[in-house]
Amino acid sequence: MTDLPDATAKKLGLVIDLDTCVGCHACVISCKEWNTANYGAPLADVDAYGAAPVGSFLNRIHSFEATPEGRGPDAPAAVVHFPKSCLHCEDAPCVTVCPTGASYKRVEDGIVLVNESDCIGCGLCAWACPYGAREMDGVEKVMKKCTLCVDRIYNEHIPEEDRVPACVRTCPAGARHFGDLGDPESQVSRLVAERGGFDLMPEQGTKPVNKYLPPRPKADLAPPPEAGEIDVLGPLLAPVAEEPRGFLGWLDRALEKL
Amino acid sequence: MHPAPSLIFFTALSGLGFGLLAWLGLGYPGVTSWTAFAFFALGYGLAGAGLLASTFHLGHPERALKAFTQWRSSWLSREAVLSVAALVVLAPYALWLWLFETRLAALGVAGAVLAAATVFSTSMIYAQLRTVPRWHHWTTPALFLLYAAAGGALLAAQIVAAALLFVALAGVQILHWQTGDRRFRQSGSTPETATGLGRIGRVRLLEPPHTGTNYLLREMVHQVGRRHAQRLRMIALVAGGLAPALLLIALPAGHAGAALAVLVHLVGLFAARWLFFAEAEHVVGLYYGRR
Secondary structure (H helix, E strand, O other), X not given: OOOOOOOOOOOEEEEXXXXXXXXXXXXXXXXXXXXXHOOOOOOOEEOOOOOOOEEOOOEEEEEEEEEOOOOOOOOOOEEEEEEEEOOOOOOOHHHHOOOOOOEXXXXXXXXXXXXXXXXXXXXXXXXXXXXXXXXXXXOOOXXXXXXXXXXXXXXXXXXXXXXXXXXXXXXXXXXXXXEEOOOOXXXXXXXXXXXXXXXXXXXXXXXOOOEEEOOOOOOOOOOOOOOOOOOOOHHHHXXXXXXXXXXXXXXXXXXXXX | OOOOHHHHHHHHHHHHHHHHHHHHHOOOOOOOHHHHHHHHHHHHHHHHHHHHHHHOOOOOHHHHHHHHOOOOOOHXXXXXXXXXXXXXXXXXXXXXXXXXXXXXXXXXXXXHHHHHHHHHHHHHHHHOXXXXXXXXXXXXXXXXXXXXXXXXXXXXXXXXXXXXXXHHHHHHHHHHHHHHHHHHHHOOOOHHHHHOHHHOOEEEXXXXXXXXXXXXXXXXXXXXXXXXHHHHHHHHHHHHHHHHHHXXXXXXXXXXXXXXXXXXXHHHHHHHHHHXXXXXXXXXXXXXXXX
């Protein structure tokens, strides 16, 4: 049954540091590579060399800018690279909507997985996910999602330092951390506590396991607006019109016509 | 959301079919013999065609039987189970009316309840989704049930009931649109909550994650022109509810008038169902600078 487990022994997940992510997309590529070559159906690209290529990915990097309020639309913005993948929610709506039981949340570690041989490709789980973490594979027609590299983290055939998700192993900035968020003493839980880690869209009630660490505030570069000060030189130093006017304007237009 | 033809046909036709079957199960109209056969053939035909259309939406229709297993948690699974249960329970009822001119009333009522429950679970597939605020509201099941009841009454030649239900349908349809237009804002999901960067300030997508499109954008981020939507709403409202009601009242009872009312209603029903999907905004659009 695709009921959610009441509790999971562990809450394995990622902590993503928005302060250090440089937006290089290396995690996207290594994720695609590992999950194409290993567990489950390969992540297909359709029309890969054509005019409109479309591919399935389990991890995507968006870039946002955040502009402080009350400083006008031209105030300097903070640019934040924003990796997004499955958050392995405790209250995963994608699991309970599944009509076949293909979607499930593991009792032992809380990882949300898809049993691809049971998936009928109806797409309802992708509709139920607020984060866009699930994508239907264009070739295999089954739902693909982050497995937290379940075939790496317990894999005794690979060196111990590789037993983390591919995205974490590859991140050159050290912006991705993997661990048990159910254990308050784990390194990831301490990071979340120290840095004020937060949930995405808490109002959706999904209780994500993955946490995001906020970017540190930037030094304020915009001059504070000064009110009531008389500026004598200001009008003299104001920039001249960018478009030539008067005689110069006429000359400009006349030359333009030649 | 992408208005997939398979889903529009599935919800529209199965709604009409189960609506008609519910009326027949309750004994309206009290037909027997070959007339009963014709009515049930239409009901089973519409419901079956709708269910068949839904399999075209599946990536692996050959595994569709697995969808009957998760009725405890999934509305989609419940819909599958209930639809088959309704069709199975009404089969002997229809058979006895047709061959023995006997009405097995208890079976009919049970079938009618199951047919209504089927339509309700179809609507809950959409209404349960918190990610689509426009659907996540009681007007969604009310709308689906009224479409089925009114359309079914029309097909079952229940003129007075149909006219009244069409008027009610138009009212709920307007309510669904009016409240639906505000519900995304009321849901509280914004680019700021989606990224958690509201702590810094106003959030705007600077660069999308990929150059082309992807499954998420094709499936869940669909934008309808405002004027286009207004025109379609007018068609859906007039053709779907008001015009059939007027036709039923104004025209003399008979096959020709009823057929005209059915055709007009179908036009409105399909327009309304297209809008139901096309106008529904998914919160994932917030990650793409769109709604």
